[in-house]
Amino acid sequence: MGKLDNKIALITGGGGGLGHEIALSMAKEGAKIVLSDINEQSLKEVTSDLQKNYEADYVVADVSNQADAKKMVDYVVEKFGQIDILVNNAGGSLNTPKYLEDIKEEHWDRVLDVNLKGTFLASQAAVKQMREKGSGKIINMSSIGGRTASLVTGAPYAAAKGGIISLTRRLANEVGAYGINVNAIAPGLIISGDRMHRVFYEESSEKEREKTLNDIPLKELGEKSDVANTAVFLASEESKYITGAVIDVNGGRFMG
Ligand SMILES: NC(=O)c1ccc[n+]([C@@H]2O[C@H](COP(=O)([O-])OP(=O)(O)OC[C@H]3O[C@@H](n4cnc5c(N)ncnc54)[C@H](O)[C@@H]3O)[C@@H](O)[C@H]2O)c1
Secondary structure, three states: OOOOOOOEEEEEOOOOHHHHHHHHHHHHOOOEEEEEEOOHHHHHHHHHHHHOOOOEEEEEOOOOOHHHHHHHHHHHHHHHOOOOEEEEOOOOOOOOOOOHHHOOHHHHHHHHHHHHHHHHHHHHHHHHHHHHHOOEEEEEEOOHHHOOOOOOOOHHHHHHHHHHHHHHHHHHHHHHHHOEEEEEEEEOOEEOOOHHHHHHHHOOOHHHHHHHHHOOOOOOOEEHHHHHHHHHHHHOHHHOOOOOOEEEEOOOOOOO
16 A cells, blocks of 8 residues: 555646655655646656656746646546646746846746746635645745745745745645644755756865855755655655645755
């Protein structure tokens, strides 16, 4: 018996590193997976990897667009009859600059639109479906950058990820009565091979890497599975009395 047997999970940003790992971990626990992303090529690759052992499908959708957010949720419900789990994972700093003087209005809009507005739009569409069956799990991807004044990413990212925490609490309050749990995960620096990991760890000097590790009480970077295991927990019945929470997966670098 898996922890998520016969549950239907939609994972946004499913073509990326953490999305792939969360999908695999949920599928191993028995969930059927639909991945969504704007990048069809990576969606195809992740989906065919999952399909080797599990039931999986994908839908191309831009979470920052209301019609697309609705379309991806409708696709899941048409295909599987319901949606049990939504992981609002699409996001990141999206190749935007870090320092104020370099940040243009379009950078602010891109980061806020995908991370924060996208989380809102997908949640709104999913809650409509989850309400009808009286249960559901929404898991939002925040970041250590939204928990503390990290200088690792720029102000738009910090604002968006901080906004996701407020949104998580507000939604949790509103939809708890319908049997829907809404929680957030705030990862620290994760070994994911992505840009953040490369720029802020692999490509930094030995001294900087040493400092990074020194600031982490557990003295190591996180692994994708650390985040994925937390997502499985929040999607399962083991967390049935947890809502509106933010789980820090950061080795103790920030303790909320
Ligand atoms: N990797 C880390 O160390 C780390 C740390 C803290 C938080 N996070 C958060 O975890 C999430 C996943 O990060 P990742 O490391 O897997 O990054 P990633 O870049 O590998 O994956 C992000 C995915 O989101 C997709 N995406 C971008 N814009 C989109 C849109 N408009 N609609 C739908 N999909 C879109 C991208 O195509 C990409 O596949 C992000 O929200 C990120 O901010 C990551």
